[in-house]
Amino acid sequence: MSTVLIVGASVGGVKTAQALRAAGHEGRIILVEAEAVPHPYDRPPLSKSYLSPDAGLSQIALVPNGDLDAIDVELITGVAATSLDPANKKLRLSDGTEQPYDTLVIATGARARPSPWGEGPGLHVLRTSSDAEKLRAELVPGRRILIVGAGFIGAEVAGTAVKAGLQVTMVDPLPAPMSRVLNEEVGHIFGQKHREEGVNTVLGHTVTSVVKAEDLFHVELSNAEWHVADAVLVGIGAIVNTEWLEGSGVALENGVLCGPDLAALGVDDIYAVGDVCRWTSNQSTHTMRLEHWTNAVDQALIAAHNIVSSEEPRHYDPVEYVWSDQYDWKIQVVGRTGSEDFKVVGSPGESRFAVTYSDGTSLVGAVIVNWPRALVACRRAVGQRTRAETVRADLEQLLATAKRSSSGHG
Numbered sequence: 001m002s003t004v005l006i007v008g009a010s011v012g013g014v015k016t017a018q019a020l021r022a023a024g025h026e027g028r029i030i031l032v033e034a035e036a037v038p039h040p041y042d043r044p045p046l047s048k049s050y051l052s053p054d055a056g057l058s059q060i061a062l063v064p065n066g067d068l069d070a071i072d073v074e075l076i077t078g079v080a081a082t083s084l085d086p087a088n089k090k091l092r093l094s095d096g097t098e099q100p101y102d103t104l105v106i107a108t109g110a111r112a113r114p115s116p117w118g119e120g121p122g123l124h125v126l127r128t129s130s131d132a133e134k135l136r137a138e139l140v141p142g143r144r145i146l147i148v149g150a151g152f153i154g155a156e157v158a159g160t161a162v163k164a165g166l167q168v169t170m171v172d173p174l175p176a177p178m179s180r181v182l183n184e185e186v187g188h189i190f191g192q193k194h195r196e197e198g199v200n201t202v203l204g205h206t207v208t209s210v211v212k213a214e215d216l217f218h219v220e221l222s223n224a225e226w227h228v229a230d231a232v233l234v235g236i237g238a239i240v241n242t243e244w245l246e247g248s249g250v251a252l253e254n255g256v257l258c259g260p261d262l263a264a265l266g267v268d269d270i271y272a273v274g275d276v277c278r279w280t281s282n283q284s285t286h287t288m289r290l291e292h293w294t295n296a297v298d299q300a301l302i303a304a305h306n307i308v309s310s311e312e313p314r315h316y317d318p319v320e321y322v323w324s325d326q327y328d329w330k331i332q333v334v335g336r337t338g339s340e341d342f343k344v345v346g347s348p349g350e351s352r353f354a355v356t357y358s359d360g361t362s363l364v365g366a367v368i369v370n371w372p373r374a375l376v377a378c379r380r381a382v383g384q385r386t387r388a389e390t391v392r393a394d395l396e397q398l399l400a401t402a403k404r405s406s407s408g409h410g
Contacts, residue, residue, distance in 0.1 A: 001027035004307060005091060005099055007081045008107030008241075009033035009040040012274030012296035014062045016105050019304030021071045029073045030099060032091075034108075035128060036078035039063070044293055046132040047156040048325055051139055051164075057129055081108065084248040086267040103307050106245070106256050106264065106272040107300075110238035110291065117210035117234075122217060124233045126153055138231035141165030146219055146227055148207050149235035150177035152324050155190065157233055158199050159326040169200040169227055171207055171219075182367060183338045186355050189348045190326070197327050202227075238291060240276050253278060255289045260315035262303045271307065273299040282315050292322040319383045320365075332375050335365030335382035343388075345395040346371065354378065354395055358388035373398055 004020055006013045009031050017029050033040065040062040050060055058065075068075055080094040084104075091099045112125035124135045135157075138145060143166050147154045150172035161168045174180065176187025177194060194201055202221060209220040210232060219227045240255050251257035251265040255278030262279055264270040272279075274296035278289040295318065302316045324331040329351060339357045346353030354374045357365040362385040366378035374395055381391045 002102035003028040003030065003100065004103045004105065005101035006031045006105040006107055007091065008109055008274070008276075009035075009075065009077070010043060010107065010109050010274065010296070011062060011293055012109070012300050013105070013107035014040045014068075015297050015300035016107060016273055016304050017068070017073045018063075018071065019301050020307065021073075023304050023308040025304070025308050027102070029071075030101075031068070031073055031075045032079065032081065032093065032099065033075070033077045034080035034094075035130075037129065038077075039065070040068075040075075041129055042293075043127075046129065047126060047153050048160055050129070050132050051136045051157070051160050053136070055136070060129075081244045084245055084250065086249055086270065089269070102269065104270045105303060105307075106250075106270065106276055107274050107296075108241040108244075109275040110240045112235075113237045113239050115210075115232075115234040116236075117207075117232075120212070122212065122215070122231045123210070124231065126157065126233060126235060127238070135231075135233065139164045139166060143167070143230040144169070144228065145231045145233060146171065146217065146229035147233045147235060148172075149233075149237075150174070150191075150201070150203065151180065151235060151237070152178060152322075154233070154235040155194065155326055156324060157235070158194060159197065162198050163327075167200075168198070169202060169229065170194065171202045171205065171221060173204065173206045175204045177201070177203070181333070181337055182355070183340065183342065186337075186342065186344075186367060189344075189355075190331075192348070193327065193329065238275070240289075242276060253287065257287065260317070261306050261313045262299055262316055263306065271303040273303050279316060281317050290318075290320060292320065294318075294321045319379060321379070329369050332368045333365070334368070334375070334379050335363070337365040337367055339364065341388075343392055345374075345392055346399055356388060356392055356395070361387060363388045363391045 042060045042062050045060045082094050083092045089101050112127035145161050145166050147170045150170050155177050158168050158170050176184050177190045179187030206222045208222055211218045217229045217232050242252050249266050255276050256272035257265045258272050258279040260282050262271050275291045278287045280287050302314050306313045322333045337357050341358040344355050352370045355367040363381045368375045
């Protein structure tokens with residue numbers, strides 16, 4: 001029987017293992033994870049619920065205890081992949097051993113981009129459970145934390161830290177939070193929310209130096225301001241974990257290059273899923289790489305199917321989806337956002353609204369806050385490439401109906 005070796009036991013790797021069994025793979029499945037953890041865990045809670053004082057790793061387990069054993073998946077933790085020999089189908093690990101395989105799935109994800117100001121106590125990045133546990137110790141009421149980066153991770157930690165009673169300053173070179181994804185005008189809506197909740201936002205400026213003296217961090221900004229903090233979180237992006245593949249023949253370009261079927265280019269019997277996968281969609285000539293939880297789950301299903309049923313390959317053409325919890329806002333993003341052709345439906349002041357993005361004709365993406373019916377409508381419309389004006393009119397009608405209902409009319 002054939003052996004499928006999966007490198008990386010985050011959501012993409014674990015879901016691939018489960019999907020392989022569900023698809024009928026009867027051979028060995030080996031899951032290798034570099035982190036020395038007792039079981040695979042989910043990463044989205046690391047910037048939110050896992051930072052609470054009573055959180056434990058078992059609460060964010062990807063599978064219940066024994067679930068991998070129940071489907072006969074062998075888990076090896078605490079060893080990292082160091083090199084690959086595709087010609088002989090062998091993976092070398094950091095403990096000096098080699099693992100043979102028939103099919104390999106690369107799910108090594110990405111790591112936090114390191115701080116430009118070095119490392120040490122009180123200076124944090126956030127990507128692993130260990131990172132979160134170190135950061136959790138800093139979240140003491142009354143302390144001051146400065147967050148470098150107002151992307152999704154920085155914004156989520158800001159919300160968590162404010163709720164924990166800290167004084168929070170968030171710095172980003174762009175003029176609005178999350179504007180790399182949502183565009184500047186929409187980002188300002190979220191910047192206003194952070195300010196209303198008590199975050200000191202310093203946007204449009206960079207950090208020029210971070211100096212620690214007597215257990216305090218003295219942070220200088222490009223506008224000549226100085227800020228003092230008890231802790232600093234650096235959230236400035238991620239770096240894909242592909243160094244171990246250099247020289248192997250696997251095609252690399254800020255990720256593992258794959259075709260629409262998620263098979264790696266340049267080699268045989270190798271697939272990639274999750275943050276590390278850069279693939280070409282049937283809908284575009286450009287390659288894409290997404291760092292979304294749902295992307296990893298959906299790719300795992302495709303890769304598993306194609307491994308088990310290679311004679312009937314499926315292609316990966318997703319409607320992108322990601323979510324974020326900040327304060328009392330459930331933020332859900334579908335499709336491709338950020339275009340300048342956008343419209344806000346509803347009122348951010350009432351904490352229920354949608355931002356719809358168009359390519360000039362069709363709806364291509366949306367940001368939805370606290371509005372489940374709008375999410376359903378927008379996901380369907382993006383998938384069907386419905387005219388943007390039609391979707392916007394439908395959302396306005398939904399809103400009007402909801403208001404009439406809540407006011408007791410109709």
